């Protein structure tokens with residue numbers, strides 16, 4: 001007995017390949033959209049992540065003590081230090097928030113003397129505190145903050161803790177980041193990328209499954225297959241795998257579209273650049289997550305399509321699912337990052353979203369991600385089995 | 401005579417939706433489409449099912465083809481029960497109706513090989529079958545044209561060839577000429593005649609009296625889901641034409657004068 005799964009799968013693939021419209025709209029178009037979208041986003045991210053070697057950081061200081069001025073004046077730091085007065089503080093803070101300048105350092109008056117006379121063991125008043133204001137989303141600001149923070153930290157240790165940096169205050173709490181909500185947009189990309197990616201796979205599957213299964217019902221071609229001795233299970237599996245190949249292609253094309261769009265704007269010409277950031281394990285896990293997620297979507301949509309009487313009805317059934325997927329795929333947002341616990345990795349869609357976010361943000365917990373993959377595969381298997389059962393029931397083909 | 405098909409007390413009901421119930425003016429949401437039907441067909445025979453619209457012919461044939469399940473009764477097809485061995489039954493039958501169609505996006509050539517694969521034919525057997533059937537039906541001229549671009553007659557030829565790709569012993573035809581133009585009908589009738597000559601077992605449903613009289617060895621008349629008469633064609637048409645007998649039976653069963 002030949003392998004009917006393969007036969008059915010091959011036909012499914014051929015069908016989509018031969019249909020130029022379908023191929024274009026499900027495989028090529030999403031990739032193109034992602035490329036353009038990320039080309040723009042890349043523009044933004046490019047700003048975010050690279051600082052020109054020649055760049056001179058614009059640092060504003062109030063009461064700059066001569067000791068620290070000496071530390072920061074080294075040429076190789078490339079800092080231009082402007083001494084300002086108290087009443088200019090608000091103006092500079094605004095500029096930082098608007099991403100126009102880089103850093104504001106506020107020292108207490110007579111910092112050097114205060115530090116010299118401060119004894120952390122006997123003091124009754126708090127140590128002199130330095131405030132360092134920056135904007136998280138402006139790369140130059142972030143860099144300058146890092147550099148100054150590192151220098152002050154070592155000075156802090158050298159002086160045996162006679163001052164503090166960015167001590168939380170009643171006014172600001174511990175937040176000395178002047179980024180506004182709109183600037184946070186860039187940071188959210190880490191969550192939006194997985195969501196869009198998951199959605200692309202979903203829409204790929206959504207374009208194919210109703211057409212391939214409900215469409216065959218509608219056109220009366222499914223019955224012809226069901227009168228052959230091929231097992232229902234093989235037919236169901238063959239169809240699901242065939243559709244998955246294309247949903248995956250569509251997902252992969254989208255992903256590469258996004259990647260190249262981003263890289264090309266960030267000045268990295270080749271895709272090889274990604275291996276500078278991600279390890280082989282990361283990429284392998286990403287592929288596994290993508291594959292298993294695709295199988296979940298395709299099997300669920302196929303089951304619905306087998307149940308529906310027409311392509312239209314099947315597409316209608318898939319809409320609520322799509323909304324759920326969209327919301328759940330944003331999962332990372334609700335949890336403010338990827339949780340360490342394993343529990344959420346048993347929840348379909350959410351587990352894919354969290355896994356992709358984790359991989360993109362270098363926060364990989366292999367066990368959790370493999371749990372997500374295993375969960376997805378189990379669900380896809382179960383749904384395939386249900387679909388085979390449905391093929392066996394007469395409802396599917398001959399319901400009036 | 402060897403029994404090829406033994407239909408034993410086959411019954412089928414359908415649950416109806418509110419809308420369907422209203423449409424059929426029934427007081428219960430259950431429709432008995434096939435009611436305790438039994439008949440036999442023997443080696444080399446053509447068995448014809450005759451009945452008005454909605455009599456239950458298609459339902460009976462779908463049950464025999466294992467596409468739907470009876471609520472009671474059984475049918476033994478070439479020694480295999482449709483309930484216990486549906487796959488063995490499917491291996492032995494070819495099923496052709498106008499409702500089962502060929503995929504528009506593929507060529508007859510591809511579909512022939514596809515169905516040969518699903519039936520588990522070896523490459524060499526398939527090649528021999530293809531050469532033979534494509535020549536018989538004159539399919540070679542359009543073997544590489546997508547089904548969507550074929551004329552109705554060409555499609556019908558391709559369907560017929562593909563439905564017997566696995567050289568089934570029993571061929572089930574549900575209203576094979578229904579809705580076809582005269583030319584295409586002729587293709588089908590010629591095919592039936594050829595199969596009969598080859599000694600194949602055929603189960604056929606139709607509205608066309610002439611087709612039954614000329615082709616069938618045995619007929620069963622189905623009205624309202626019940627088998628009201630079943631005998632050899634010779635016995636049935638001994639005194640009256642099939643047409644006359646049918647209308648008599650119809651009037652008796654439904655108590656409607658025609």
Ligand SMILES: Nc1ncnc2c1ncn2[C@@H]1O[C@H](COP(=O)(O)OP(=O)(O)OP(=O)(O)O)[C@@H](O)[C@H]1O
Pocket residue numbers: 398399400414415416431432433451452453454455456457458459460
């Ligand atoms: N899936 C179904 N759901 C509900 N009712 C059905 C279903 N299939 C068939 N029926 C009903 O069962 C009865 C028998 O239908 P069937 O199609 O077997 O008749 P038929 O003899 O083939 O008629 P025709 O000559 O019109 O093809 C009809 O009343 C039909 O409406």
Ligand SMILES: [Mg+2]
Pocket residue numbers: 457458459574575
């Ligand atoms: Mg019928």
